[in-house]
Amino acid sequence: MSEVQPGHVRIRLDLSYDGTDFHGWAKQAGGKRTVQGEIEDALRTVTRTKDTTYELTVAGRTDAGVHARGQVAHVDLPAELWAEHREKLLKRLAGRLSKDVRVWSLTEAPRGFNARFSAVWRRYAYRVTDNPGGVDPLLRGHVLWHDWPLDVDAMNEAARALLGEHDFAAYCKRREGATTIRTLQELSLARGADGIITATVRADAFCHNMVRSLIGALLFVGDGHRGPEWPGKVLAAGVRDSAVHVVRPHGLTLEEVGYPADELLAARNLEARNKRSLPSAGCC
Template sequence: MQADLEEGLARVLRVPVSLTVAGRTDAGVHATGQVAHADLQRPVWEEQRGKLVRRLRGVLPRDIAVRAVREVPFDFDARFSALARHYVYRLTDVDAGPDPLRRADTVGWPRRLDADAMAAAAAPLVGLHDFAAFCRRREGATTIRTLLDLRVTREGDLVRVHASADAFCHSMVRSLVGALTAVGESRRTADWPAALLRSSERSSEVPVVPPGGLTLLRVDYPPDDELAARAEVTRAVRPT
């Protein structure tokens, strides 16, 4: 998606464009609330600002839509200024599988899920923890995160896992959901996911669910006068 959007912007603006995005999602993951920024020369921006959304619609692939563009303060950084990122993972355990109109963003689960047990397992994971067991480690990157919310809800045959954090490490949400589904299938007890927080390495026992059920819903930012301070805090290495 990022490469396609950069190419589309370059075609419309007639200058090379490099984007910084709020969250780099795995292939197959959706985003309805992705945020990105680019640094542009003032004359380029002024020439296109009123018609950029419409012109991008004509050059972007059909599965990418830019809803709005606006000028932001110099201190804004789509990635480092973010306060929180909010995701939802959608599963259905109905025998027929997902509704045909929702097959792109809902995973058909082959076994029945106990959403109450999943919710009980999710609650102790909220807070500041080392999520190494749930992350694909990257050189020099910390796996310590503040999980702000992890909830499981059921509405009929649809199970939703809502996850919010200051930031997520690689494959963390899909791994958290994978651990919760193991509880939901009664293959693991409700205290198993929290017990994994004691691990300092990625756990091979944690399944990673398919990417298609995951959607980035929203990214939160502070007021304009707090952007620089937030970016400085985020860039700092979290304590180990």
């Protein structure tokens, strides 16, 4: 829902979670544990509205096992309910929610704000180590172990060919009626002093499995199985390549969501709903 209904107020939630024991963000049939379901249940309990579910809209619907440090969502609450509970709602949620999900702030959203459609970018980090000894046990739920040495320079060279607006069909799991055109704003990798390689991936939006597929392709370059030109060729071909593996989800974290200035929120909300297409290659 885009417009706030009369008598309601839109609340922005900033939150984080460890995705290990969640079946992703979105509610599912069959009683599977999800982040959305957990927060909506807690919200229903602490506001004593057991017969009503106030549904959350999220900036990025993360898959099972994916973590979030800077996730953003919104919920529309009756103004009277918000007025009654606003002062104690955050603390009450902290007492009700499981320890692997936290809501950090609850604020009245500015006019035109939509957690999903007003966003101008999402930034993810994927963490991997090629340490021959494996992953630090304390980080095993957040870092992938790759058992071949990785050339970060070669991976960065390959990443540069993927930047910009493209049809990322070769790196996405297709969904009926959904476009795979995205603008990849940043894709870079750096090795830290601890040996962990962090890939920073930022785009206006992501299609299903896009980040994990891109990382899978770059790992193939980094360990020498493919040359730096290969990910770009896969992109240009526009079809899934069996050599592009979707890497495991636990190395992936949604770090931050970016929004425009308040006066541009409504315009961005409308723009993001338009189905995208690439400019024609023809010329006259």
